[in-house]
Amino acid sequence: MGIRTLVAMLVVALVVIGALATQESYQVFMPGLLQGAVLTVEIAILGSLLAIVMGVLAALARMYGPAPLRWLATVYVEIFRGTSALVQLFWLFFVLPQFGVTLNAFLVAVLALGLNVGAYGSEVVRGAIQSVARGQWEACTALNMSRPQMLRRIILPQAFVAMIPPWGNLFIELLKSTALVSLITLSDLAFKAQQMNQNTFKTIPIFTLVLLMYLAMSLVLTIGMRLLERRASLGLARGKAA
């Protein structure tokens, strides 16, 4: 699907949200929902940043680290990939305090979602590094580069392009998973919607608006990733398109 189609979808979603928001029966819900949406976006952005850092670190540790680091990274990836994000949230929020470590709900949300998605991300990073042609590694060896030099200057810049689409998927997953944080007392978009629904029973307007708002957010993300991908692959194959 081209970027134009995505932008058109985004415009339609925003227009519909705008049209509904000005209707009297929907109007009252907007301030509360927008407030929730802001929290959702904050958690999604910070969680994604943490996920990128963890994904890259875990992948490099598993591929090139000394044995203890490799082992640690494997344990991290398997635990956070192998258990549910919801249980991870609960564990950090309800169990950790029993051991004397109390984190605020916002921090727990960012940590749990970031670590969870980072575990998947490490496999994305690993796959992308391995997808770089063997000849590139061999050329680096023939030029007597050290492993960090190879990775930093030659391999990662090429792997980066291959990483963008799967990372886009993961970011969208993360965005949608933020709905779970309503279960640890945070007033995100999903929580606000449920709360308003319980108070007013206006199910149709509330959940229609929420649906469109999530869609708009994920479309913005998708469009951003597409633009990034286009830019990055231009750098790799300059002249080919001409």
Next chain:
Amino acid sequence: MTEQPMVRFANVSKRYGALTVLDGLNLEIARGEKVSIIGPSGSGKTTVLRMLMTLETINDGVIWVEGQPLTHMQRNGTLVPADLAHIRKIRAKIGMVFQSFNLFPHMTAMQNCIEAPITVLGMKRADAEARAAELLDMVGLSEKKDHYPSQLSGGQQQRVAIARACAMRPKIMLFDEVTSALDPELVGEVLAVIRKLGREHDLTMLMVTHQMGFAKEFSDRVCFFHAGKICEQGPPSELFGAPKNERTRQFLHAVLEAG
């Protein structure tokens, strides 16, 4: 005292599981010597270059470069397998050009040629660029210095790859079937550059090639590999003119027939 050979393979073997690719190879290459390796595919000829470039480990024997072990290092008077620091120190003397060019696609011709001199040798950018400009001029690609590999023909890419390898000032250059991936009309320009390199630079050259005409005219010595061993070697006039070994005769007959 006779001069140390530039490269010495001492009883080197390479096996993949049950398959023996090279079987007790002994080969000495003198300083400045140009040696061509020919032979049927699967005879282990490319493996010779790849072991010397440390792209493959070896199972037996020792490879020496200028009298120093490459695959091993001295410790308490015995040879132990080399660590990475030792390998990198010796490997700095060797450069390689590949069949599939292996240029860095995200860098221009110039950037390809200055990357390792800056990051590995620690050269100043201006100095590295000056040297790269000279080398790109030598391979006849001065005007293409700001082009990316995808904007160059195969022959041009291979010439950039030769310039890139030379930029590291190796003493030994390895050429692994460097014209095999090229369209026939582009082979000449690459061979011309290698000829020039041989004339103008004091390089020891080891090449695996299917270009029999080039091997004959360019090399000081030709080695015919068969089934992991050197079957016959000698000056090109002898090996091509009057091969002694039946297998060499068969191979040359088959190749020349096809060419």
